[in-house]
Amino acid sequence: xxxxxxxxxxxxxxxxxxxxxxxxxxxxxxxxxxxxxxxxxxxxxxxxxxxxxxxxxxxxxxxxxxxxxxxxxxxxxxxxxx
Numbered sequence: 091x092x093x094x095x096x097x098x099x100x101x102x103x104x105x106x107x108x109x110x111x112x113x114x115x116x117x118x119x120x121x122x123x124x125x126x127x128x129x130x131x132x133x134x135x136x137x138x139x140x141x142x143x144x145x146x147x148x149x150x151x152x153x154x155x156x157x158x159x160x161x162x163x164x165x166x167x168x169x170x171x172x
Contacts, residue, residue, distance in 0.1 A: 112161035119154060123147045 127143045130136045 115154070115159055115161060119147065119150060123150055 123143055123146050127138070127146060131138050136142075
């Protein structure tokens, strides 16, 4: 249910298909980073760190772009002003 809410509407506005896919990718990326950070803390004895989780998000974002996740690069590429 939450995925359809995130993917379909945002604050009551219908998202275009391209933005819907990107919003789902961002949610999945965030969940993946939190999961791997949690596993690191539980199984490797690492201390929880927001800074390390944010750094891991940045690294994973780049890896996902290289792997071909469509739409993420549109968020990091500056768009020219008219």
